[in-house]
Amino acid sequence: MLGEQQEDDTEGNFTVMPVVEGEYNDPRKPQLDTEDLSLYPAYLRVEDAGSNPALCLERVRVSVHASDGSVHKFDNLRLDTVADSRRIWLQQKYGKQLYLHRVNERDQS
Template sequence: MSDITQIRARIETANVGGADTTSWIYLGIAGREFCLDSGSGSDYAQGAKTCFILGEDGSSQNDGGESGFTDVTVRNAEYNDPRKPQLDTEDLNISPAYIRFAGSGSVQYWCLERAKVTVRSDTGEEFHFDNLRLRGTQENRRIWLHTEYGERLSLYPVTNN
């Protein structure tokens, strides 16, 4: 096993009315939670495609080949870093991966179109997490998250992005 040096979380908010949120969104992976917030206020705007970078700067070897995503460093990067404490790729097999919505403020819901995560190790190896039920852009291929109908979406390992 090897040290995790970077996590890239590509989050796409649905491009439908009312999909946006200003609430807190978290990524759970490798046994801890990370706050996915750049501080811009537009990370989860309707139709937004944001790639949150945690840990080491720089692009990933296989970043999914998707266009339209805006790369951002998370706010409070020092505290949202998989190197503090140092996480290991072995941790990826121990704890479930997920996206968690924590409704706050005036917008208590969010419509998530897609969430894909790439974890990179110090050896250059990459691990990919996704929920393939969200592939596509049909209404039944997105999920509304809310305190009354669920706040968490599980992600699982996939072999290709």
């Protein structure tokens, strides 16, 4: 759950990541609403840190599980197959964010 430290867990083939410094980065304060998901763009952003700050993304999927049991899924379908031409590098010098689009189950194969 966002905002709480937790052990790494898996959901399918993907690792669930805890939020660092959850007391300052807690979406429950103020409470976020899944209605907001259609109002703002969904994206991943990387910030430079360490001696090798670049991040290579080969596949990204994000699921938002609402308290009512609904699941909202976001993806970048251009990364749906593994190939050298299907990787996106993120770093300060050549792009820090990757936008995601809302997808349906049938969109993800």
